[in-house]
Amino acid sequence: xxxxxxxxxTKKEAPSDEVAKNAQxxxxxxxxxxxxxxxxxxxxxxxxVLENIKKIVREEMNGVGGQELMMTTLQPKEIWEKTDxxxxxxxxNWFKTKLVNGTELGVGLTHExxxxxxxxxxxxxxxxxxxxVYQIQNKFRNExxxxxxxxxxxxxxxxxxxxxxxxxxxxxEEYEKIVKAYFRVYDRLGxxxxxxxxxxxxxxxxxxxxxxxQTLSDVGEDKIYVDEKxxxxxxxxxxxxxxxxxxxxxREDLVEKKGVEVGNTFHLESKYTDALELFYSDEKGEKxxxxxxxxxxxxxxxxxxxxxxxxxxxGLVWPENIAPFSxxxxxxxxxxxxxxxxAQLLKNGIEVLFDxxxxxxxxxxxxxxxIGIPYRAVISKKSLAAGGIEVKKRxxxxxxxxxxxxxxxxxxx
Amino acid sequence: xxxxxxxxxTKKEAPSDEVAKNAQxxxxxxxxxxxxxxxxxxxxxxxxVLENIKKIVREEMNGVGGQELMMTTLQPKEIWEKTDxxxxxxxxNWFKTKLVNGTELGVGLTHExxxxxxxxxxxxxxxxxxxxVYQIQNKFRNExxxxxxxxxxxxxxxxxxxxxxxxxxxxxEEYEKIVKAYFRVYDRLGxxxxxxxxxxxxxxxxxxxxxxxQTLSDVGEDKIYVDEKxxxxxxxxxxxxxxxxxxxxxREDLVEKKGVEVGNTFHLESKYTDALELFYSDEKGEKxxxxxxxxxxxxxxxxxxxxxxxxxxxGLVWPENIAPFSxxxxxxxxxxxxxxxxAQLLKNGIEVLFDxxxxxxxxxxxxxxxIGIPYRAVISKKSLAAGGIEVKKRxxxxxxxxxxxxxxxxxxx
Numbered sequence: 001x002x003x004x005x006x007x008x009x010t011k012k013e014a015p016s017d018e019v020a021k022n023a024q025x026x027x028x029x030x031x032x033x034x035x036x037x038x039x040x041x042x043x044x045x046x047x048x049v050l051e052n053i054k055k056i057v058r059e060e061m062n063g064v065g066g067q068e069l070m071m072t073t074l075q076p077k078e079i080w081e082k083t084d085x086x087x088x089x090x091x092x093n094w095f096k097t098k099l100v101n102g103t104e105l106g107v108g109l110t111h112e113x114x115x116x117x118x119x120x121x122x123x124x125x126x127x128x129x130x131x132x133v134y135q136i137q138n139k140f141r142n143e144x145x146x147x148x149x150x151x152x153x154x155x156x157x158x159x160x161x162x163x164x165x166x167x168x169x170x171x172x173e174e175y176e177k178i179v180k181a182y183f184r185v186y187d188r189l190g191x192x193x194x195x196x197x198x199x200x201x202x203x204x205x206x207x208x209x210x211x212x213x214q215t216l217s218d219v220g221e222d223k224i225y226v227d228e229k230x231x232x233x234x235x236x237x238x239x240x241x242x243x244x245x246x247x248x249x250x251r252e253d254l255v256e257k258k259g260v261e262v263g264n265t266f267h268l269e270s271k272y273t274d275a276l277e278l279f280y281s282d283e284k285g286e287k288x289x290x291x292x293x294x295x296x297x298x299x300x301x302x303x304x305x306x307x308x309x310x311x312x313x314x315g316l317v318w319p320e321n322i323a324p325f326s327x328x329x330x331x332x333x334x335x336x337x338x339x340x341x342x343a344q345l346l347k348n349g350i351e352v353l354f355d356x357x358x359x360x361x362x363x364x365x366x367x368x369x370x371i372g373i374p375y376r377a378v379i380s381k382k383s384l385a386a387g388g389i390e391v392k393k394r395x396x397x398x399x400x401x402x403x404x405x406x407x408x409x410x411x412x413x
Numbered sequence: 414x415x416x417x418x419x420x421x422x423t424k425k426e427a428p429s430d431e432v433a434k435n436a437q438x439x440x441x442x443x444x445x446x447x448x449x450x451x452x453x454x455x456x457x458x459x460x461x462v463l464e465n466i467k468k469i470v471r472e473e474m475n476g477v478g479g480q481e482l483m484m485t486t487l488q489p490k491e492i493w494e495k496t497d498x499x500x501x502x503x504x505x506n507w508f509k510t511k512l513v514n515g516t517e518l519g520v521g522l523t524h525e526x527x528x529x530x531x532x533x534x535x536x537x538x539x540x541x542x543x544x545x546v547y548q549i550q551n552k553f554r555n556e557x558x559x560x561x562x563x564x565x566x567x568x569x570x571x572x573x574x575x576x577x578x579x580x581x582x583x584x585x586e587e588y589e590k591i592v593k594a595y596f597r598v599y600d601r602l603g604x605x606x607x608x609x610x611x612x613x614x615x616x617x618x619x620x621x622x623x624x625x626x627q628t629l630s631d632v633g634e635d636k637i638y639v640d641e642k643x644x645x646x647x648x649x650x651x652x653x654x655x656x657x658x659x660x661x662x663x664r665e666d667l668v669e670k671k672g673v674e675v676g677n678t679f680h681l682e683s684k685y686t687d688a689l690e691l692f693y694s695d696e697k698g699e700k701x702x703x704x705x706x707x708x709x710x711x712x713x714x715x716x717x718x719x720x721x722x723x724x725x726x727x728g729l730v731w732p733e734n735i736a737p738f739s740x741x742x743x744x745x746x747x748x749x750x751x752x753x754x755x756a757q758l759l760k761n762g763i764e765v766l767f768d769x770x771x772x773x774x775x776x777x778x779x780x781x782x783x784i785g786i787p788y789r790a791v792i793s794k795k796s797l798a799a800g801g802i803e804v805k806k807r808x809x810x811x812x813x814x815x816x817x818x819x820x821x822x823x824x825x826x
Contacts (some may be wrong), residue, residue, distance in 0.1 A: 007480055007544045009535045033531040035485045036518075041531055042483040044546075050483075067420055070455040070463075072448045073486065073551060074508075074568050095487075097508040097520060099567075100557050105449075107510060107520065118446040118454055122422045131420045133457075138486060144513050154512075155487050 003355045008043045010367045022308035023149025025316050029370045038146025038154035045371065048324035050157065053299055054136050056188050056321065057159045060181045066134045066161055071114050073138065075106035079113040083275045093142040107140045112272045112294060115162045120278045123164060129280065130170045134161035136299060150304025151260060157300040163293040166280060171291040175265065178295050182213055182263050189302060190319040191215050195262060198224050198233040199247055205271040214259030215305055222261055225254035260305050268292040316372030317395050325353040326411060328373035330364045332380035341379060341389065341404055348408055377407060416768045421456045423780045435721035436562025438729050442783045451559025451567035458784065461737035463570065466712055467549050469601050469734065470572045473594045479547045479574055484527050486551065488519035492526040496688040506555040520553045525685045525707060528575045533691045539579045542693065543587050547574035549712060563717025564632065564673060570713040576706040579693060584704040588678065591708050595626055595676050602715060603732040604628050608675065611637050611646040612660055618684040627672030628718055635674055638667035673718050681705040729785030730808050738766040739824060741786035743777045745793035754792060754802065754817055761821055790820065
């Protein structure tokens with residue numbers, strides 16, 4: 001797309017009340033707009049990144065047999081009363097609203113109850129299981145403080161998956177399959193090596209630990225202890241000798257780190273299915289409890305984590321597979337040749353942001369660094385004289401002159 | 414996908430409180446789940462249809478230069494007070510909620526104010542215009558009655574576009590370009606011939622009429638008068654001699670019809686931009702008002718309209734370009750051959766729902782009619798003996814035996 005037509009523009013300053021680096025950079029580069037603390041709108045560049053992350057998450061969830069659906073934001077209180085999660089004294093971060101007739105409604109903060117309620121229309125027999133459903137949808141949580149940009153939102157995009165299994169064996173198979181898919185997601189996002197499966201509290205209704213997926217970061221809110229050899233970690237909140245022994249971890253192998261939770265997976269046992277009276281019939285026709293798992297990935301949080309972690313002092317640095325465009329093509333006064341090369345890249349299916357604006361070279365370079373598209377390709381009198389376009393990767397310092405054909409070869413790798 | 418793995422199942426009956434035909438059929442066929450009146454969750458089959466409609470709408474909005482973004486559901490009251498649309502006495506269908514500290518928030522029912530607020534970060538000069546932004550996003554409206562299934566929701570999916578222009582001439586060009594794109598959307602959805610551009614009240618801040626896009630239907634809530642030759646209509650609410658004269662319409666050319674509003678376009682003049690103090694500088698550096706237009710398409714409503722209009726007494730009948738799958742492949746006891754043909758169709762990029770369930774032929778035929786996939790392809794001893802698969806279009810009564818190659822040819826047309 002032509003940058004002269006993109007309605008957003010870069011800014012020198014972020015709003016003075018914005019303290020998180022990820023949000024500061026994303027606002028300055030025109031990716032997001034702050035509606036209020038913890039609530040951000042996605043401008044075209046930001047939406048493109050978000051959609052690219054969604055695509056990766058969706059492909060991996062489909063890959064383990066997940067069936068995508070879309071639950072509702074408005075929630076009837078009855079189903080939440082059955083699990084004792086309606087009362088604000090029990091769950092303190094609800095947003096609630098009312099119908100004109102006064103009926104109280106919830107604004108979806110998670111979806112275990114409505115998922116079980118929907119599934120109960122269809123699930124009856126042991127033959128129906130196992131299966132996994134998921135959605136990628138906004139969640140609403142009434143957080144007291146929301147100062148970390150996209151890392152902790154009041155309205156944020158989440159992938160939540162739920163599995164239904166006939167017994168623990170079937171549940172464990174589903175659970176481990178999904179944990180593997182989680183690491184494929186983090187690998188594809190460039191976070192695999194710094195993200196740890198981290199044992200955490202499982203909740204009061206299971207004897208098991210839950211798993212958090214913690215990406216190492218200085219801005220992380222969680223304290224974790226990492227065993228780098230075993231590639232696992234344990235959350236500070238369950239860091240006791242008893243638990244270390246259960247998990248086969250040794251104090252001397254562990255290093256304290258800060259992490260951002262970019263996913264979590266829980267064993268729900270039959271807490272929700274029992275409470276909402278969803279059972280199945282086994283081979284003998286006998287009524288049995290259903291074992292559930294639930295599996296979250298913070299999609300917009302991941303965008304914030306990646307913005308924050310990969311940025312340098314000049315701006316954002318996007319990994320290639322989630323960048324808003326692959327190439328930032330800068331025309332420095334060679335309109336005819338630049339238009340031709342732009343058309344040629346588009347024809348080859350390359351996603352290009354074409355800086356065709358009437359602006360100083362310095363402004364174009366600074367904007368390009370701030371926006372953080374993986375390849376910068378400059379067309380100038382100098383580059384043409386040297387034989388083509390001057391190509392530089394955002395995360396490298398050396399540029400190189402190449403022909404369009406050579407550049408296309410490089411992009412196709 | 415294999416139907417044995419699809420977690421939804423068809424049902425003989427819809428919920429007894431569901432009176433709308435579109436919702437009854439969509440619930441029975443497993444496309445949607447009713448959360449409460451006017452609030453529906455989308456199960457996998459339904460989500461596929463919705464995504465297909467979104468794709469068409471998105472392509473046409475991108476085609477007229479629309480830039481996609483995503484605004485927020487949670488809304489700060491300050492921006493709505495500036496346009497006097499916060500007070501429940503003025504706007505009676507808000508859902509409202511509160512932060513923990515008591516601050517009132519709105520739950521997004523439309524987005525003129527937040528869009529103007531976001532755009533004001535970037536728009537300054539006459540050179541920045543015209544441009545169009547849009548989103549495809551859930552809206553929340555506190556309707557007193559919601560009994561029409563997907564035709565009138567409390568939570569529903571809408572495409573809303575907003576244009577910013579420097580003057581009326583530029584605005585009119587944008588407006589008419591978008592109206593043309595609307596008809597491309599309705600044409601692609603199979604509704605073009607029964608959808609009329611319908612003059613309606615423009616609101617108190619413009620002397621102009623707005624346009625509604627009304628699809629003729631007996632379940633429509635709107636009374637309109639259609640001029641079939643001119644392919645336009647006029648809404649009952651502005652049906653006066655004075656307006657007929659303004660519009661060059663004659664009483665004797667008009668036929669009374671019922672319509673469902675599947676889109677609307679408004680001239681907003683400078684009401685919202687002035688109120689939110691967004692202006693631009695012209696060539697002389699002088700401050701000028703910005704002319705806005707807004708343009709809605711009810712995406713989930715369109716799904717309901719299509720379900721309702723095209724259904725027959727056996728079930729749903731989806732147009733080919735929005736159907737959840739292209740082919741419903743029914744295996745009647747020929748497992749080996751059926752699996753082979755299923756694999757062959759998938760290899761050719763065909764979207765197939767493969768009924769591999771252990772079920773009676775009668776059940777499979779009835780489910781196939783209810784779900785409404787465009788092509789039904791049956792593999793049975795009889796069909797194989799006759800030379801292949803028995804293919805029937807959902808909206809035709811005659812079936813035909815053909816080889817897989819012939820079927821692939823037919824699908825590629």
